[in-house]
Amino acid sequence: MKDEVTREERVTNLKGLGSSRKRVEDARFTQGKGHYVDDINLPGMLTGDFVRSPYAHARVKSINIDAAMALDGVVAVLTAKDLEPLSLHWMPTLAGDKQMVLADGKVLFQGQEVAFVVAKDRYIAADAVDLVEVEYEELPVIVDPFKSLQSDVVLREDLDPTAPGAHGPRKHHNHIFTWEAGDEEGTNAVIDDADVVATEEMYYHRTHPCPLEPCGSVASMDKVNGKLTLYGTFQAPHVVRTVASLLSGIEEHNIRVVSPDIGGGFGNKVGVYPGYVCSIVASIVTGVPVKWVEDRMENLMSTAFARDYWMKGKISATKEGKITGLHCHVTADHGAFDACADPTKFPAGFMSICTGSYDIPIAYLGVDGVYTNKAPGGVSYRCSFRVTEAVYFIERMIEVLAIELNMDAAELRRINFIKKEQFPYDSALGWEYDSGDYHTAWDKALKAVDYEGLRKEQAERVAAFKRGETRTIMGIGLSFFTEIVGAGPVKNCDILGMGMFDSCEIRIHPTGSAIARLGTISQGQGHATTFAQILASEIGIPADSITIEEGDTDTAPYGLGTYGSRSTPVAGAATAMAGRKIRAKAQMIAAYLLEVHDDDVEFDVDRFVIKGAPERFKTMGEIAYAAYNQAIPGLEPGLEAVSYYDPPNMTYPFGAYVCVMDIDVDTGVPKINRFYALDDCGTRINPMVIEGQIHGGLTEALAVALGQEIAYDDMGNCKTATLMDFFLPTAWEVPNFETDFTVTPSPHHPIGAKGVGESPHVGGVPCFSNAVQDAFRPFGNRHTNMPHDHWRIWKTANDLGMHD
Amino acid sequence: MITSAFEYHRPSNLAGALTVLEEHGDDARVIAGGHSLIPMMKLRMADVPHLVDLQDIADLKGITVEVGTVTIGAMTTQHDLINNKALLAAAPIIHEAALQIADPQVRYMGTIGGNVANGDPGNDMPGLMQCLDATFTLVGPDGTRSVKAREFYEAAYMTEREDGEILTQISFSVTNSGFAYEKQKRKIGDYATAACAVLITKEDGKVTSASVAMTNLSDVPVLSEAAGAALVGTSCDAIAMKAAVAAALQDIDPTEDNRGPVEFKIHVAGIIISRAIARAWSRA
């Protein structure tokens, strides 16, 4: 054929794996044409708004709704009493605890939901909220988990203090669980005998994912046909459907859950919130749709926080710096209810990845969860379950050990990395790392930034500072991280009993285009772009001709949703596997059309060709058409496939980051001069999307390390409930990021991909923090806690006598 | 974060605005750019049953520089302040300071009148106006009067302006002094941890006049006459600078907030003041 395009052009046209295809979502997002929960307006819809507690701990003596009900336009005011007959005044949490939907006798954190006002519009609802009279009797407030474990004050009066909780025995009425991994006795013995031991305590402060779009839902109960439709900001719509069915008693086929466009999640939209439940109940009660959308302050004060881990570490090594053991204890502040979003068997998530990228022969981790008068949550903010905490812990312990050994921290890392030939590697705390090549990545990173040159420059700066010639010091932040993502194997990972598989269903249309539906839901990750690329390479249909659809439980196959960088490792794998089923059937059709045996044809980019005679072929377009218009003996018509993928293991992306920072010791102002990020996420699906994910994750890492926090005063008042005080960086604060990569495919993933959306956050936080701490190391600093805002940096300088 | 209901008035001239204010008394308030007032209304910290929008009153907008005097209409936005060439020549310190206020979106809306009338100690323009020794023109039911910026601020959100009065313009003398507006903040869109405006004139290598004013270091803007006096007659050397900073620190009274404790703020204030003085001197 004369107009035949070259093979190379056919590959390019496909826009499959490795193509920096532009994001198909962006046309609508950049033009303001996204369709979010708050854009949904149904006929007759009412609006709900919460009366929230001004106190962190108080008894609710009475609630008077008369004045609110008297306001024109108010339809209902719900309190716990109204929900009780439906058994919906409390709801189960993802962590096996339960949480008040509306205050049942007392409130346990500031901003807690007390009553739900339903009115004709948002303005009337807000006015009515002010008219609900609640009488409180203040109770002693506990915001410190250590004090909580000593206190006589019982926070959770609903729990039997002697009965075990969801994760075993409780030591105190404010204690939630103890969770352990590894060998404590053995670890202690090694540490006691070691040449060198470094001990450190560190607080990973409480922060919040703060997506641009806050949480919300629209519930519509159609009483005529008994169907409930629930639109909401859900990172796991299918799980929400199952939970809604179990809670409400409405059969699951009568519930449709839809996650429309979601304006960022970062873990914040994994949990189930009282607002969702109240919008459903209000719709059932009123018989019309009810919308609830929280505002920014409500989002920051009451929806899922992240981190809040008090970590105590001991690390031992030989004189030469070979690590021999690691001991970690965490006191985890979970707030008023244990609403952590973790796989059921992992109440501290994957914190046991805290041996990091290092070959540590023995280790122990113990975690104690504690109740306090703070908002519930404990979600994975742009990380797999508690992985950010784990990586911060080990990357700080390495730095502290380097100080103890008087050794360069880059070298200390190098001599302790798990070696390439050790993979698959069994960690001391029970994980099987799938693949890695840490030394190559590290050497590449250090070379790229001229590490030795940087150290020289730093030494010169220290000397100049000591001579009084400058008031600016220089820090070199290092971090090497290993993530554990893609939860997870059904044998040990579930959420509320649902195994953490994921799914993809593909339909090829007669004219050769396709639609694929998945159990995940994009919140900005670009699934519509990248999943089409996976499929394009698998089935030979151009990515531009493939629609990706997610988020509607009536059409999408069941899946566990998007968080913990699991979409590509799990749903991406399901996509490839479903694609392979399509390809297998296509092969049979092609062989029939070419009148040869199935084994005589092979797949080539976008077609099947006869082996040895590639000029004789059938394109995927021709094959698709034949699937619908020819009677092929032994084959059903049509071309569809579905795959449910249970991953055999997690995937373990890794990376090497370096940050170069100047610090003005007089004002505490840091200035980032360079940030280099090397990521290895296995096979790279779309380099441009990867880069975007890395820029975003690093931006949030910068935020957390340098100022973003949820802080409380002693009365339990949230001091950071607006964006004036809660730090969301803008283009102004964010430095230029240099990105780089190596490629070490996952051996067990169908296309070798590992997931990348969270790596930069996980690796970035310790890198920024280490840069601050490294700047002060020559002046005697060992460890200071984040966030490194101006005054805390200034205080470090002040404590080290640098203002004298 | 939803305001309570209010009546919206949009008069096309000053007389109309004054009439609405007179009619509703305490219940009425003017709105300029709304970037301080609307957040307060959404938080329901300000209850404004009658909102009087000044944006259609053309007389309140514009910048003139004539016979040594700069006059700026109250409704002139910060964006316009930044982009006005005549103003840049007549008082470059305004350009430098305005660029450090919030972000472009806020500056498109926020006005100089709203910024100085608001009375929030975090606003940058009040200290700057004290540094420039500006005069505010107030028009009320009883006519027009002038108040010095240096006498305008009483306490946080309490000013010399009476409820029925509208601030119409701000004026000050053209300045060719060395200038600096130095501000430390946590991020874009933040109010100052400490900020300082300095104007210095120099003759024969000596300071002939100096004016030092500070932002967000007390419940009102702080003009430190002692700091200025400590510089006059000196060559702005290290000793003079130290004396000026010490004097300025005597006049401030910062409070602890999320930016940090008092001790930190005082230390940073000292650094910011000395940097502002040094930069102004280098330009004098």
Ligand SMILES: Cc1cc2nc3c(=O)[nH]c(=O)nc-3n(C[C@H](O)[C@H](O)[C@H](O)COP(=O)(O)OP(=O)(O)OC[C@H]3O[C@@H](n4cnc5c(N)ncnc54)[C@H](O)[C@@H]3O)c2cc1C
């Ligand atoms: C995110 C953000 C960051 C900000 N950062 C800064 C900053 O760093 N520095 C800074 O200085 N400001 C900052 N601001 C405030 C901003 O500059 C405001 O626009 C300004 O303070 C008020 O001007 P306005 O025109 O918006 O006034 P409005 O909000 O409309 O009014 C403010 C007050 O002044 C009164 N008022 C307004 N005009 C008149 C008048 N002509 N006569 C009498 N009374 C009047 C109003 O009744 C009201 O009480 C920030 C605002 C935001 C939203």
